[in-house]
Amino acid sequence: MTIEIGVIIATASVIIGFFTFNRNRDKDVKSDATESAIIRTKLDNIGQSVDSIRIDFKASDQRWTALSETVIRIDESTKQAHKRSDQIEKKGDV
Template sequence: MNVSMGLLITLVGLLCTATGVVLGLFKHSRDRKKDVKSDATESAIIRTKLDNIGQTVDSIRIEFKASDQRWTALSERAIRNEESVKQAHKRIDKIENKGEF
């Protein structure tokens, strides 16, 4: 009975060890899947944020170009007005020099 009891204890010990190894591998596999899923989620969030930043930069670029065009048009109008005022002053000076005014 002594030998049979020792064999039973050894078998129970081996069974517990094997069960512990299997459960450990199962937990490791499960944790790894969670980590992969978590990494994929984080990557998707980062990718989405980068896309939003890119779209915002594109919008700012478009608005900046439109603003630049408005400033260019305004500058050209100011130059034309200055030239017109200059010509008007020349005509006024001619009229004053003729003594008509």
Template sequence: MTIEIGILIAAGGLIVSFLMYQLNRGKEIKSDGQESAELKAELGYIRKGVDDIRIDLKANERQLVALGERITRVEESAKQAHKRIDSLEGGEHA
């Protein structure tokens, strides 16, 4: 009779262990799903931030090109002005 009680206790322990495993497994799956959703949301924010940075970078590149063109025109204008000044100074001293 004590062997049967031992077997019942062992079987009850196995059943309780299995039920606890199932309960914890369900919580784990729910937790993993929530973490996955949070990671996807964070990746979405990061992706949007990177896209915004790319847009800003392209705008800055266009501005640099425009400024480079303006500097080239100013340098050409200054060069012509120096030639005119040099010719005026040369004409006065002659």
């Protein structure tokens, strides 16, 4: 009788342990899936932010290029104006 009770208790313990293991495993899978979804969402947001920064950088680079070209043209124009004023001064000195 005592052995039968021990076998019944041992069997019940194994069954309870198995179901507990399965239940906890399912919770772990759900938890991992939730964490994975959160990480993917955050990575997508980071990727979109990087793309936005890249677009802003390209626009800024284009503005700097245009500004640089304008400065070069103004510098050339100033040099020509100085040459003309030097020529006018030379004519006036004569």
